[in-house]
Amino acid sequence: MTSTILEMRDITKTFPGVKALSNVNLSVEEGEIHAVVGENGAGKSTLMKVLSGVYASGTYDGAIVYRGEECHFKGIHDSEHKGIVIIHQELALVPMLSITENIFLGNEHARYGVIDWNANETRTGALLKKVGLKEDPKTLITNIGVGKQQLVEIAKALSKEVRLLILDEPTASLSEKDSQALLDLLLEFKRQGITSILISHKLNEVNRVADKVTIIRDGRTIETLAKKDISEDRIITSMVGRSLDDRYPPREPKIGEVVLQVKNWSVYHPIHAERQVIKGIDIDVRKGEVVGIAGLMGAGRTEFAMSLFGRSYGRRISGEVLLKGKPIDVSSVSKAVEHGIAYVTEDRKTYGLNLIDHIKHNITLANLPGVSRHGVIDDLRELAVANEYKAKTNIRSSSVYQMTGNLSGGNQQKVVLSKWLFANPEVLILDEPTRGIDVGAKYEIYTIIARLASEGKAIIVISSEMPELLGITDRIYVMNEGRIVGEMAASDASQEKIMRAIVRGEGKAS
Amino acid sequence: MSTESAPAPKSGVAEDVAQQPRVAVSALVTNLREYGLILALIAIMVFFQFTTSGTLFKPVNLSNLVQQNSFIIVMALGMLLVIVSGHIDLSVGSVAGFIGALAAMMMVIWPLGPLSNPLVVSIICLIVGGAIGAAQGYWIAYHRIPSFIVTLAGMLIFRGICQALLGGGSSVGPLPDGFKALSSGFIPDVIGSLTLIPPVVNAAGKTIVGSGLTLHMTTIVIGLVAVLAYAYFGLRARRSRERHGYEAEPFSLFVVKTLVTSALALFLVYQFATYRGLPIVLMVMGVLIALFVFVTKRMTIGRRIYAMGGNAKAAQLSGIKTERLTLMVFINMGVLSALGGLIIAARLGQAVPAAGLGSELDVIAAVFIGGASAMGGVGQVIGAVVGGFIMGVMNNGMSIMGVNVDWQQVVKGLVLLGAVVFDVYNKNKG
Numbered sequence: 001m002t003s004t005i006l007e008m009r010d011i012t013k014t015f016p017g018v019k020a021l022s023n024v025n026l027s028v029e030e031g032e033i034h035a036v037v038g039e040n041g042a043g044k045s046t047l048m049k050v051l052s053g054v055y056a057s058g059t060y061d062g063a064i065v066y067r068g069e070e071c072h073f074k075g076i077h078d079s080e081h082k083g084i085v086i087i088h089q090e091l092a093l094v095p096m097l098s099i100t101e102n103i104f105l106g107n108e109h110a111r112y113g114v115i116d117w118n119a120n121e122t123r124t125g126a127l128l129k130k131v132g133l134k135e136d137p138k139t140l141i142t143n144i145g146v147g148k149q150q151l152v153e154i155a156k157a158l159s160k161e162v163r164l165l166i167l168d169e170p171t172a173s174l175s176e177k178d179s180q181a182l183l184d185l186l187l188e189f190k191r192q193g194i195t196s197i198l199i200s201h202k203l204n205e206v207n208r209v210a211d212k213v214t215i216i217r218d219g220r221t222i223e224t225l226a227k228k229d230i231s232e233d234r235i236i237t238s239m240v241g242r243s244l245d246d247r248y249p250p251r252e253p254k255i256g257e258v259v260l261q262v263k264n265w266s267v268y269h270p271i272h273a274e275r276q277v278i279k280g281i282d283i284d285v286r287k288g289e290v291v292g293i294a295g296l297m298g299a300g301r302t303e304f305a306m307s308l309f310g311r312s313y314g315r316r317i318s319g320e321v322l323l324k325g326k327p328i329d330v331s332s333v334s335k336a337v338e339h340g341i342a343y344v345t346e347d348r349k350t351y352g353l354n355l356i357d358h359i360k361h362n363i364t365l366a367n368l369p370g371v372s373r374h375g376v377i378d379d380l381r382e383l384a385v386a387n388e389y390k391a392k393t394n395i396r397s398s399s400v401y402q403m404t405g406n407l408s409g410g411n412q413q414k415v416v417l418s419k420w421l422f423a424n425p426e427v428l429i430l431d432e433p434t435r436g437i438d439v440g441a442k443y444e445i446y447t448i449i450a451r452l453a454s455e456g457k458a459i460i461v462i463s464s465e466m467p468e469l470l471g472i473t474d475r476i477y478v479m480n481e482g483r484i485v486g487e488m489a490a491s492d493a494s495q496e497k498i499m500r501a502i503v504r505g506e507g508k509a510s
Numbered sequence: 511m512s513t514e515s516a517p518a519p520k521s522g523v524a525e526d527v528a529q530q531p532r533v534a535v536s537a538l539v540t541n542l543r544e545y546g547l548i549l550a551l552i553a554i555m556v557f558f559q560f561t562t563s564g565t566l567f568k569p570v571n572l573s574n575l576v577q578q579n580s581f582i583i584v585m586a587l588g589m590l591l592v593i594v595s596g597h598i599d600l601s602v603g604s605v606a607g608f609i610g611a612l613a614a615m616m617m618v619i620w621p622l623g624p625l626s627n628p629l630v631v632s633i634i635c636l637i638v639g640g641a642i643g644a645a646q647g648y649w650i651a652y653h654r655i656p657s658f659i660v661t662l663a664g665m666l667i668f669r670g671i672c673q674a675l676l677g678g679g680s681s682v683g684p685l686p687d688g689f690k691a692l693s694s695g696f697i698p699d700v701i702g703s704l705t706l707i708p709p710v711v712n713a714a715g716k717t718i719v720g721s722g723l724t725l726h727m728t729t730i731v732i733g734l735v736a737v738l739a740y741a742y743f744g745l746r747a748r749r750s751r752e753r754h755g756y757e758a759e760p761f762s763l764f765v766v767k768t769l770v771t772s773a774l775a776l777f778l779v780y781q782f783a784t785y786r787g788l789p790i791v792l793m794v795m796g797v798l799i800a801l802f803v804f805v806t807k808r809m810t811i812g813r814r815i816y817a818m819g820g821n822a823k824a825a826q827l828s829g830i831k832t833e834r835l836t837l838m839v840f841i842n843m844g845v846l847s848a849l850g851g852l853i854i855a856a857r858l859g860q861a862v863p864a865a866g867l868g869s870e871l872d873v874i875a876a877v878f879i880g881g882a883s884a885m886g887g888v889g890q891v892i893g894a895v896v897g898g899f900i901m902g903v904m905n906n907g908m909s910i911m912g913v914n915v916d917w918q919q920v921v922k923g924l925v926l927l928g929a930v931v932f933d934v935y936n937k938n939k940g
Binding site for chain 1: 750751754756808809810811813814816817820821823824825826827828829830831883887888
């Protein structure tokens with residue numbers, strides 16, 4: 001006995017100059033997990049903002065029918081009142097408040113404005129149990145990891161008597177293990193009768209939990225697939241409007257001599273001085289080679305890369321870095337850049353871009369001497385450089401004068417890549433280069449990586465997506481708990497092999 | 511929505527002539543903030559010209575206006591960089607007061623012999639200002655102490671030292687004439703003056719002051735050269751962009767902008783020429799403004815400051831030495847605060863314990879009226895200068911009108927709030 005809990009009919013939303021959604025239809029059955037997929041910028045988030053009332057009724061055309069009645073949400077409060085709760089990609093938690101305070105923020109159990117903390121904490125305990133989070137309700141949000149923060153968000157949603165839970169890219173910043181736990185939780189909710197809408201880029205996840213998939217492209221509904229028709233290939237074809245025979249561009253590696261060698265690299269935690277985060281790592285990369293670093297979230301991969309890149313992370317850093325056999329000094333970012341090392345961050349918004357400045361200024365930032373003489377910038381040369389790299393990396397924008405903050409994730413990533421390509425490095429460290437970007441843009445990034453390798457750059461790719469590493473690298477290091485626990489040629493690596501190395505490494509470490 | 515879905519026009523290449531009018535409108539809209547600010551200044555000037563029955567634009571009043579407000583604008587140049595880099599400096603008024611006191615003590619009280627020469631004293635004072643900036647900047651840059659707190663401490667410390675130096679409530683003076691020329695002097699007329707209408711001589715054989723019309727020709731020549739250079743460089747930059755196939759702003763807009771600016775500048779120059787010529791302090795200010803426009807718009811160090819203010823972490827990971835850059839921004843602020851202090855002392859002819867008191871707020875207000883963002887990363891030199899002039903014209907105009915000082919504060923507060931509200935509203939709309 002299924003009934004339709006939500007029907008969005010012919011939703012059309014226009015922004016000045018852009019039609020974000022045109023006649024989008026979405027029909028969700030009570031108690032199902034309904035995935036909404038589409039490229040970045042396809043209109044998924046806009047659709048969810050229409051649904052949750054962020055865009056008030058009247059600012060769009062079309063109808064929302066929820067549990068049999070037409071709804072006109074004026075704001076997020078209206079939709080929450082009806083049991084529709086949205087969890088955004090960027091978590092909306094206050095870091096310096098406790099779990100309890102966050103869960104009941106704006107909704108505290110109180111009498112005459114005086115908060116009854118005992119009641120709140122008891123309820124929090126029950127909610128945390130439901131989402132499987134073993135933490136003291138008094139713990140500050142800042143002290144728990146992203147995965148657990150996500151669970152707190154969900155607990156917060158549950159506290160509002162949610163009937164329809166919307167998750168916008170919930171696993172984008174979660175490790176494999178946390179992602180699995182979260183998906184299991186969704187399945188558990190389904191058993192309890194809570195309907196979920198899951199927005200995701202990760203097709204294997206969609207495949208695993210979704211009962212139905214609706215694909216959106218360019219602001220239109222392409223199709224809705226039932227469980228039996230769901231396949232990754234089918235979804236990808238619908239998403240990009242063309243079939244992607246191969247998700248990774250073909251490449252013939254031409255591998256030369258060793259370019260970068262890191263010996264016995266050790267790093268301690270910046271605050272907990274006794275904690276060793278990186279424990280004696282040795283790696284090397286050759287000319288024209290793409291080397292992957294696999295591992296779970298928290299394995300220390302980013303910490304390793306950042307400590308290498310001008311001591312941008314950690315304390316008491318020791319070890320040796322050799323470039324073409326000669327020891328080099330990488331004790332500051334500018335020194336590392338001078339020696340031809342570039343690091344493309346995993347968090348482009350926080351560490352990669354000046355979001356309130358335009359593409360041109362962002363691209364030249366790491367190599368201003370390249371467009372200036374005696375400290376004076378040659379405006380035209382800079383413009384030429386920006387346009388050149390915009391074309392090279394296929395940044396889609398009206399011009400190089402567009403604010404990077406207004407670009408989609410894929411295009412932002414291309415701007416960060418351009419910045420480092422213009423710095424002309426010999427060694428390029430890419431940290432999660434395709435996180436949070438859509439299938440089409442991913443392919444473009446892979447193509448750029450392949451081209452750079454063929455030009456003779458040495459490339460290190462850090463990624464949590466194992467298929468990606470297997471698809472684009474020549475050799476893979478496996479990292480766990482600050483150590484290299486395995487090394488294999490990509491040709492004879494597999495997801496199972498990598499996981500086994502991690503698990504074995506874990507055994508060794510304890 | 512991302513802009514990807516919009517049809518992507520060819521990047522920045524000017525070849526679509528049919529788009530011209532639309533481009534003109536959009537260029538006008540994008541520059542509304544900049545033009546709006548200048549229009550606001552003109553509107554305020556016209557308003558006071560009427561309410562003061564024409565006193566505002568009288569040559570003698572224009573000279574006064576410049577002499578009274580130049581220290582605000584000089585300090586606003588430094589404050590702009592401080593605010594763009596994401597910080598604030600509350601100590602500038604106290605530092606200016608302290609430097610004024612130091613200069614007076616060196617020139618008048620302490621037996622320094624040849625070292626009490628005004629030029630030597632000024633140079634020493636600027637160096638001391640830089641050292642103060644470095645001392646404050648050190649804690650802000652290398653120890654990450656919030657600038658608000660460090661400079662609040664500096665505000666107390668340097669006001670205290672200023673008063674202690676002057677021995678309690680007394681003032682120290684008079685300062686030598688050579689020093690006072692910094693504020694109240696005019697550039698010498700090396701070319702010679704041109705008498706258009708000879709002054710009226712009365713029966714007793716004395717000339718009547720203010721009658722006749724004599725032009726300070728050096729001022730006229732400097733004015734003409736500056737305006738021509740402005741037009742020439744503007745045109746050259748346009749040509750260069752066009753030659754390389756890049757879109758410049760529409761020609762009509764460029765012409766109107768250049769003509770209006772030039773006409774306004776020439777009018778002011780003419781007014782100065784009929785009096786005693788260009789004030790020295792205006793020349794100092796003009797050179798500094800040009801320098802800071804160049805540094806912020808064209809130099810790598812300026813670009814790095816904006817990048818640091820926009821996203822310090824990203825700037826650092828792009829190889830920018832953010833600590834050193836922050837230190838330099840505060841050293842620069844210290845030097846300009848010292849210059850501001852010298853200008854105040856020179857205008858008053860003596861050092862007083864309250865010199866520069868509260869001026870940090872005028873300086874900060876000028877920068878925010880000029881469109882800088884309190885979050886850092888956004889702000890223009892010209893905006894801060896125009897913001898400073900808006901404050902100055904209002905001070906001057908309301909004083910002539912006889913508006914009570916208390917109510918002047920209220921009006922200035924409302925203008926500050928209004929300007930920022932307008933800015934935020936515009937941004938959200940766009």
